[in-house]
Amino acid sequence: MSAYLVAMATYVGFFMILALALNLQWGMTGMVNFGIAGFYALGAYASGILTAKAGWPVGFGMLAGAAVGAAAGALVALLSVRLRDDFLAIVTLGFAEVVRLICLNEDWLTEGPRGLKIDARPFGSVFGREDYALFYLALVATAVLAVFAVAEAIRRSPYGRVLRAIREDDVVASVLGKDVLVFRVATFAIGAMFMGLAGALFAHFIQNISPYTFLPTVSIFIWMSVIVGGAGNNKGLLVGAGVVMLILEGSRFLNDFIRVLDAEKLSSIRIILIGVLLIVILRFRPSGLMPEEKFKPTSD
Amino acid sequence: MIGQLILNGFINAALLAPPAVAFTILFGILKFPNFAIGAYVTVGAFAAFAVNVQLGLPIWVAVVGAMAAGAAVAWLSDALVFKPLRGHAPVTLLVVSIAVAFILEQCVRLFYGGNVRGFDLALERPMRLWGLRITKEQLEILVISAVITLLVHLLLTYTAVGKAMRATADNPGLAEVRGIPHRRIAVFTWLLCGAIFGLSGFLAGLDLVIEPHIGWNLTIPIFAAAILGGIGSAGGALLGAILVGIAEELTVLVLPTTYKVAVGFLIITILLLFRPHGLFGQAEIKK
Structure with a gap:
């Protein structure tokens, strides 16, 4: 039971990092990214392959995961700056699917559908089995806090103000002398870097990654988290990620107490619940649970 | 070999054309790509299955059932969610x-599980035409799809309601001022498109197998077809x-x-990179 709670909290952590990263891209800068699962997968596979097949130390593997995420993010952003929002949604979704298909089909590199087994764990020899789960939760929590701190720092900084200006009207921002393209590509890359990092952390936690983990549904759940929590508000989307994850994973508890439905039916009901939650929240709280704070000029 | 592939391609196209036309019409009033279209297709396929196999009724009743179910869920999703x-x-x-x-x-x-199903039809040997294999079902799909696409094109081009639909899609405010009942036209559009998606579900179930993912797998190729043709053009969607x-x-x-699944995405990506408004679409004027 408590082991389950620790594992679930760790999962919430991965979700929170992904949601914070998406908020940086979409909530703050207005760039659409439905390829979250792709960057997540790239980070996971990069770190997994480098440690399991090339024998890299875990720390370097994770850094490489983040770096691969950032590089892919910059590339996708550069390629897609001309596209309108809704087409960009389809293109980024396609990017993630192509990444997933490559992981599925290039057996020599990724072990395909069987899944890539990853033995390496950060500080794996230091802790016992019970303690290790707690240690990993602490590690993920630290990562969440760090990403949160960076995201908040960006939001409050002059850089963040430029991002919001681009979100509201990119023409005005460029008239004011801001290089919109550079800001967009850099911010998208930073977000994708966090997604890659989350993937690497996930890979060494689960220790066996397969393409079936990185379905487009992951991207959609993150989007729902951000919309439910409140786009643009970093605290709100932590709540959003928590709520969505609680419905996704927490309802498994239900099954321990009432055994009316089989696992398959319960999984359907979970997804229906999340969909209904999103629609109801948007209907009654159009800006999410915690709307973006309005910018207040400091009076001195 | 190539001939057979191209024939298969046309059967594929016959499955994509009606929903791509419906998608592009719906996009006109919604202004965003509706990802739920795949689910309307799935509902249509299962409605046809329920009528044909579970109730044991003839296949043409199943077609009507599929269209009715597709229209119903499409309209409901607008009334309860999108509107x-x-x-x-x-x-x-x-x-x-x-x-x-x-x-x-x-x-x-929830009701049908993830199992694979098919209609209650006698299996027949594929026919041979000039050395190409084609089943009776595939021939039916080609004919039905061509007829539906043509009917929709005629409806949009020549009838009063079709013109009203295009006017509403182009500029709802102006259409309303000119006395076009905006809401009624929107409801009609939803019902019509929903019926086409339902029918597509039946056709897809005829050619492939019926399973809950059937519509989702068609969604991206449908988008690709509609975007390739330039959003808003029925003829373009067909092409x-x-x-x-x-x-x-x-x-x-x-x-x-x-890698076949990725083709739709790749087409969209490459096309949009070079022609952001589709092959035949025109750049829209930012208002």
């Missing part, structure tokens, strides 16, 4: 439409469907079949 949420950002609504797709697909799964359908089949010559 009340109008005014949100297009991207938010896009996520909502995926939520609607999840809800519908999982409802189907887009033919190009996507054939491209999907021909890629097996250069890529392993497992």
Whole structure:
């Protein structure tokens, strides 16, 4: 039971990092990214392959995961700056699917559908089995806090103000002398870097990654988290990620107490619940649970 | 070999053309890509299955059932979800439409599970035409699809209601001022498109197998066809469907079949990078 709670909290952590990263891209800068699962997968596979097949130390593997995420993010952003929002949604979704298909089909590199087994764990020899789960939760929590701190720092900084200006009207921002393209590509890359990092952390936690983990549904759940929590508000989307994850994973508890439905039916009901939650929240709280704070000029 | 692939491509296109036309009409009034269309297709396929296999009624009744069910869920999703949420950002609504797709697909799964099913039809040997293999069902799909696409084109071009639909899609405010009942036209559009999606579900079930993912797998090729043709043009969507359908089949010559799913995405990406408004679409004027 408590082991389950620790594992679930760790999962919430991965979700929170992904949601914070998406908020940086979409909530703050207005760039659409439905390829979250792709960057997540790239980070996971990069770190997994480098440690399991090339024998890299875990720390370097994770850094490489983040770096691969950032590089892919910059590339996708550069390629897609001309596209309108809704087409960009389809293109980024396609990017993630192509990444997933490559992981599925290039057996020599990724072990395909069987899944890539990853033995390496950060500080794996230091802790016992019970303690290790707690240690990993602490590690993920630290990562969440760090990403949160960076995201908040960006939001409050002059850089963040430029991002919001681009979100509201990119023409005005460029008239004011801001290089919109550079800001967009850099911010998208930073977000994708966090997604890659989350993937690497996930890979060494689960220790066996397969393409079936990185379905487009992951991207959609993150989007729902951000919309439910409140786009643009970093605290709100932590709540959003928590709520969505609680419905996704927490309802498994239900099954321990009432055994009316089989696992398959319960999984359907979970997804229906999340969909209904999103629609109801948007209907009654159009800006999410915690709307973006309005910018207040400091009076001195 | 190539001939057979191209024929298969046309059958593929026949499955894509009607929903691509319906998608492009719906896009006109919604202004965002509705990801729930795949779920309408799935509902249509399972409705036809319920009528044909579970109730044991003839196949033409199943067609009517599929169209009715498709129209009903499409209209309901507008009345309960999209209409009340109008005014949100297009991207938010896009996520909502995926939520609607999840809800519908999982409802189907709740009742039917994930198993693969088929219609109650006698299996027949494929016919041979000039050395090409084609089944009776595939021939029916080609004919039905061509007829439906032509009918929709005629409706849009020559009838009063079709003109009203195009006017409403182009500029709802102006259409309303000119005395076009906006809401009634919107409801008619939803019912018509829903019926086409339902019918597509029946056709897909005829050619492939019926399973809860059937519509989702068609969603991206449908988008690809509609975007390729330039959003808002029924003729373009048809041409887009033919190009996507054939491209999907021909890629097996250069890529392993497992990558077939990615073809739709690749077409969209490459096309949009060079022609951001589709092959035949015009740049819209920013208002």
